[in-house]
Amino acid sequence: MDKYLPPTPGELAEHPNRFARIEDWIQSARAAWSVWGGHTPHVIPYTGYGSTTWMRVLSRVVLLKPRTTKTGRLKKIRGWRSFLATPLAGAPVTVSVNGSSFVVEADRGGVIDQVLPVTLSPGWHTVTLHSGDNPAVTAQVWIVDPAAEIGIICDVDDTIMVTALPRPFLAAWNSFVRDENARRPVPGMAVLLERLTRENPLAPVIYLSTGAWNVAPTLHRFVSRHLYPMGTFLLTDWGPTADRWFRSGREHKRENLARLAEEFPHITWILIGDDGQHDEALYGEFAASHPDHVRAVAIRELLAPEALLAGGRRHLDRTQNPSKIPWVSAPNGSGLATQLRKLGIISQDSAHRF
Structure with missing residues (x-):
């Protein structure tokens, strides 16, 4: 049993943040109790x-x-x-x-x-x-194939999955209460992503979300059940960090966008998100700093009740787009596909399948 014992508080990494040290102590105590209980x-x-x-x-x-x-x-x-x-x-x-x-x-x-x-x-x-x-x-x-030229980065909450919950309660509800069977997909988004991957079979698919790692298995089953293309979930860990009392979801997305651009310099990304959080601002920021790595930005417009629960819309000033990267928005996947077809990003045949 000793080999399963967690690190003692003294063995845990030192953190300047008091909250991080407290969390480490609590998790160490929980782990010791779990091991004692046969876990x-x-x-x-x-x-x-x-x-x-x-x-x-x-x-x-x-x-x-x-x-x-x-x-x-x-x-x-x-x-x-x-x-x-x-x-x-x-x-x-x-x-x-x-x-x-x-x-x-x-x-x-x-x-x-x-x-x-x-x-x-x-x-x-x-x-x-x-x-x-x-x-x-x-x-x-x-x-990823070295010949891949296109990749897909997609948000989760309110982009591929309807949440309809106030942001402060969203993660807790999804984690503690809802089964993936009770979650509703955003209309047309599965078909949109399927068409994008069909036309770009070498494309990596990344689901970049501020959700906690705890819900990754549930999100994986949701994606499979509703026929979204399989891909990698890049989630985050709740709780304090070395320099913050609570982890920043925005920084998590920003850092992973930059990381993917560095890891795959030959790929240009189609960025998909919604206008209820910070996706527009983050994608705009990334497009400005990495214009050669963005093929297009597609933003799902929340319906009025969804936007209210999400804390309102956060529109980006699109005049500040010196690279002229294609930028489209619509309330569902079908609308986004129509606009992407007009820009030549997906074929006309694919758009007509919605």
Whole structure:
């Protein structure tokens, strides 16, 4: 049992932020109590991405009662159980792919977010992750083809999934209460993304959201159920950081946009979001600083009740677009497809399928 014990407060990384230190202490105490109660490390795998020379592996290590299916796979963790599962800071995880193995370590929130050097061919690959004595789990990783020219970055809440909730309560409701069966897709958005990926089969698909990693399995099932193209979810970890009392979702998006531009300098991105948060401002900022990396921006216009719950619309001054990057907006996927067709970004045949 000792090998599962979490780091002591003295072993945890030092943080200048008092709230971060308090959170570390609480999580350490929770982990110790969970281990005493017979919980063991379980890896929750997330879809990753990479190039032919490296891959970004994403997963989360939590302490749970050992429960497996007949095939030895970890049973699903849903809703509030996923959110309340105790993360295991510093947990070692063995990552294996294509004959290579690496040992990585979970961060203070139990999250594995590591770039590993490995040679892989373009397309989907299966990665094996293992921690402790529980059965290994597998994750999918999309290796981007060097010939890829287009990529897709898409927001989640109110862009592909209707939330209709005040922003302060949105994450809690989605995490603790709602099952993916109860979530409604935004009309036409699944078809729009499917057409974009059909016309650009090499395109990586990135779902960039301010949501917590705890809800990643639920979002993955939602995307699968409603026939959105599979892709990588880049979410964030709730709670304080070294220099903030609460993590900034806006900074999370900004940093990942810049990172993707640096990782794939040959790709221009189609950016999809909504006008209820900061997507317009962030995409405009990214387009201004990385004009050669943006193919187009598509903004879903919230309906009046949705905009009210989201805290109002945040319109960008589009006259400040010196690079003249194509920018379209509409209340649903069909409207966005029509405008993208006029700009030649999707074919006329695809637009007529809505």
